[in-house]
Amino acid sequence: MKPSVPAALAPPLKAQRDPGARGLIAACLRFSDLQLQQVEQMIRTTPWAWMLAALGGYLCYREYATGADGARMQAWFAVYCFLVAVRGGIWVAWALRPGLRSNLAAMALPLMASSQSLALSWGVLCVLLQSDGPAQAEAILHITMVTVSLGGAIRLSTMERSAIVYVGLILGPLVLRDIWFGGSYHLGMAMIVTLIGVYTLLSSRELSRALHEIQAQRRRNAELVTALSAENERSRSARQTAEEAVAARMRFFASANHDLRQPLNAMALLAQTLHTVSTQPQVQQLSEQLVACADGMTDVVDDLLDITRADAGSISPQWSLFAIDALLRDCCRPHQAVAAAKGLKFEMAIDAATIRSDRALLTRVLTNLLANAIRYTRKGAVRIVGSVDNGRLRLAIEDTGIGITPEHLPHIFDEFYQIDNPARDRRLGYGLGLATVKRLSELLDLGVTVRSQPGQGSVFEVQVPLADVAESGRADDAERLAASSTTALAARVLVVDDDQSSLQALQGLLASWGAEVRAAGDMAGALGCLQTGFRPDALVVDLRLGVQVSGIQAIADLRLALNEVELPALIVTGDVGGDYLAAAREAGLPVLVKPVRPSQLRAFLGHAQARGRERAPD
Structure with a gap:
């Protein structure tokens, strides 16, 4: 009695050990994506391509069937029709069975075998036709075989070895046959067929390279699209994070704003009242300092809030019409005293004009520019010059201050950026004024620009839209009188x-x-x-x-x-x-x-x- 063998040690079944010759060969073959695409294209074009091949075989059969090689020609044509039918059966199976359409690698072997078998049949035909046929028959034979080889080489261009074998099986025997028969006609045909064969193979190689380059470019494009998608996702995530940060900052300022402004408002009003009613020099001096401190704190709060709201897009300009001279008198009044205390001349030359803008936001822009000009001017003058030009009022704030070097000019509108203030001396500001000017100027379409020469001074210019003639005629004259009343x-x-x-x-x-x-x-x-x-x-x-x-x-x-x-x-x-x-x-x-x-x-x-x-x- 034979000892039993454990199932784990038992030899595998024959079906498992030998999946079949086609499966083994297909498993050994490796096809690139481009080659599989060409295999699919070959299958799709089988009906019309092989119908033309069948027509070519039939034409040759008609020319040689009644000649000396008629019997061999009939046998060849029967085998040829069988090969065409097999190839048609492969196409029908592929069309009717979805599983085969999804397994192109398995379809490649029968497809290649049928193509090479067809090429071999044309080569065998050259051996079977042992008698020289009429010139017309020979011409049809040569044209048909060259055409079949050229079409097959193009369809097999990505499989270079298969293309060489295909062309060699068809044209090689034809050239040898022409040389065997000899004579000027056949030798000339042999030379022409050889040149066509070489040209066909070279063209097939170039086409293969072009297709591989296209495939590589598609792959690079796909990788680029993937990278761009990943980058877009990172950008979207970063943008979302930034928006959440801005929203958090807005919530913080909104929650702190009311509680911060209430005592600041009371302090500023009380200091102003004390300065107005007191006649004692010491009290007036202290109240002036309190007013200055309150104004400084107010400027910082306003600048921070304006920048935050501008970045978040939550500022909506309140457009109105008003006279520029009244606005400038309000803006300049507190700065004239500061300029006089520093020994600076304060000059203003403005064309009378009615403008269209947001009064409060424009006041913030001009106030910040004036404060900046006075702060960085030690001697000389600060001037405001305005002239009407092309539908806009060009306002220039000029100073004879320290100026700005070219390397600093691109950064002066950045938050907290200050020149020559490493100790953060608050008397030189907080680095928020020009950042606020930039944000609000973009909002009001003022087009702020700056020109500067170190040691000579700076010129900041804004362009304010003018009101049209009809609107100017309806401007309220009482506003100018009321706003400037003392x-x-x-x-x-x-x-x-x-x-x-x-x-x-x-x-x-x-x-x-x-x-x-x-x-x-x-x-x-x-x-x-x-x-x-x-x-x-x-x-x-x-x-x-x-x-x-x-x-x-x-x-x-x-x-x-x-x-x-x-x-x-x-x-x-x-x-x-x-x-x-x-x-x-x-x-x-x-x-x-x-x-x-x-x-x-x-x-x-x-x-x-x-x-x-x-x-x-x-």
């Missing part, structure tokens, strides 16, 4: 603010200007002031008067109570964004962001005073 205010003002520090500071400042002021911390207190018979010329109302209480609605209620829908009203707020602020601007209410600058507040009250004079009876 006389005492004979206006009655009702102030409503739920922050007691800001309320008291604003009340004190307005009183120091000569205004008659009533103050209230909520809507009930404001209505109580009206019930005592107080009729204000203007309202100054905080945007937020408590939880879910809007200053916009408060203004509407106060106007209704006074039966004056056109009563001048001003919104003050510590917010720089949000639905309330957008609603205020949509309602046409002017808005001042805390800390409120006294010059801007006085300009508004000047409007109210001018309106009161117009309404007063003669």
Whole structure:
């Protein structure tokens, strides 16, 4: 009895050991993607290509079937038709069986075998035709075999060895036959066929190289597309991260903004009030320093917020028409004193013009440029020159300061970039002014430019769009008078603010200007002031008067109570964004962001005073 053999040690089944000759050969063959594509193309073009090949075989059969080699020709034609039928069967199987279409490597072997068998049959024909046929028959034979070899070489161009074998099997016996028969005709034909064969193989090689280069280029393109897709994904991720960082920064500033501006607003107004009412030199000096510190802190907060909002795209210009001379007087007034204290001349030569821009944002741009010019000018002068040119007002801020070297010019608009201030001396600024100028100039289409010579000074220029003639004719002349007025205010003002520090500071400042002021911390207190018979010329109302209480609605209620829908009203707020602020601007209410600058507040009250004079009876 034979011992049993464990299944793990048992010899494999024959089917497993021998998958078949075709499978083994196909497994040994390695085809590139390009070769497999050409295999697929050969299969797809089988019907018409082999029909033409069958037609060529039939023409040769007709020419030689009745000659001396007729019997051999008939046998050859039968075998030839069988090969054509086999190739047609391969195509039918490929067309009807999806599994074969997805396995081109397995289809390559029968396809190549049928092609080489067909080529061999043409070579055998040359051996079978042992008698020289008529000239017409010989011409048809040569033309047919050359055409078949040329077509096959093109279809096998990516498989160089197969193409050589294919052409050799067809044209080699034909050339030998011509040499065997001899004579000028056959020798000439042998030479022509040889040249055509060499040309066919060289053309096939060049075509193969071109196709391989195209394939390589496609592969490189695919790799490039993949790399670009990966880079785009990284860019998208980086952009998303940057947007999230900007959003986080905006949320931080939005949350800190209100709490930061409220005490800063109160401090600035109290310092201004102290400076106005006190007659003691020491107190005035201290109050001036407090005002300067408050203004500096306000500038830093405003610059940071403007840059952040500009980067986030959350600033929407409030376009309006106004006279440039009134705006410049407001901008220049605080800087003239600073320039005089440094011994600098302050000159201004501006063509009268009405411009179209955002008054507050343009003021920020010009204020920052003026402050920068005075800060870096030790002697000489600071000039503002303006002229109308091609529908725009060209404003140039010129100074005779230290100038800027060429290597620093490309960087002066970057945040926190300062020249010759490694110790970060705050008297030389914080490096945010020009960055703010750049952002706001792009927003207002001012096209800011700079020219500078070290040791000679700098010129910063902006171009402001002019209002058209019709708009200029409708410009409010009272604005210029009111904004620049330095006389005492004979206006009655009702102030409503739920922050007691800001309320008291604003009340004190307005009183120091000569205004008659009533103050209230909520809507009930404001209505109580009206019930005592107080009729204000203007309202100054905080945007937020408590939880879910809007200053916009408060203004509407106060106007209704006074039966004056056109009563001048001003919104003050510590917010720089949000639905309330957008609603205020949509309602046409002017808005001042805390800390409120006294010059801007006085300009508004000047409007109210001018309106009161117009309404007063003669």
